[in-house]
């Protein structure tokens with residue numbers, strides 16, 4: 001059709017992000033003209049509050065869409081003409097479409113995790129789930145778990161106020177589901193009775209090596225999901241697998257957000273399995 005796409009990723013320290021090459025490789029496979037550039041606030045020495053100025057500059061230069069990440073996912077809300085219901089409820093946007101000069105915000109972090117969960121842990125029991133970490137990634141994951149029908153969600157964070165505030169906000173959105181808050185000290189009492197565990201703290205990243213959960217609390221009937229994806233094989237994922245748990249690594253969520261963003265931007269549903277393969281090759 002001659003249609004072409006110019007897309008950018010706005011955030012701090014994102015020059016080496018795998019999202020641009022994931023989109024470009026899939027677009028190549030789809031036969032699309034598609035350029036995806038990192039716009040690194042750290043390199044540009046610009047603050048997150050410049051996200052609106054950058055969006056307008058991009059619009060004027062013919063960009064079709066942006067992904068936005070830390071520290072812009074909340075800041076960008078004030079710059080948008082339209083926000084999807086889910087993104088508004090979640091209070092965070094990671095994908096901005098530019099249509100007729102207007103900015104339309106979506107969130108594919110939550111939907112990407114939902115897709116990852118459905119694809120990577122099919123039929124995982126969701127009666128009772130424990131989630132460790134309720135920061136940026138954790139907020140999206142908790143929302144996705146509740147949308148997927150989690151009956152009882154226990155949110156644990158080193159910051160008890162953050163956990164309580166997130167639980168209260170989500171209880172307002174999902175009044176028929178039980179959402180409680182606590183700290184990692186509650187793990188020994190809450191984890192053994194849960195169907196699954198989601199880890200959403202930075203622990204286990206190359207820059208924060210280690211493990212935030214005592215593996216002896218896990219049993220083989222439980223599933224374990226990690227949002228950390230550098231490395232994909234975290235200590236938690238390896239240890240849980242060794243104990244016989246079904247596992248979902250953070251790469252699945254990273255690919256899931258890209259799959260859903262690609263579809264929003266192009267209107268074409270990408271091949272999620274192929275994008276996962278690409279991700280592992282990067």
Ligand code: NAD
Nearest residue numbers: 133134135136137138157158159201202212227250253254
């Ligand atoms: P964040 O700083 O916004 O939130 C981290 C939260 O974890 C904070 O609330 C902090 O208090 C809590 N925390 C830290 N250590 C803890 C511990 N030992 N026990 C309990 N709580 C603890 O960070 P974020 O942006 O949410 O990122 C978290 C991780 O998720 C990072 O590794 C990031 O790379 C990853 N991430 C993955 C994806 C993906 O698509 N897979 C997307 C976004 C972020």
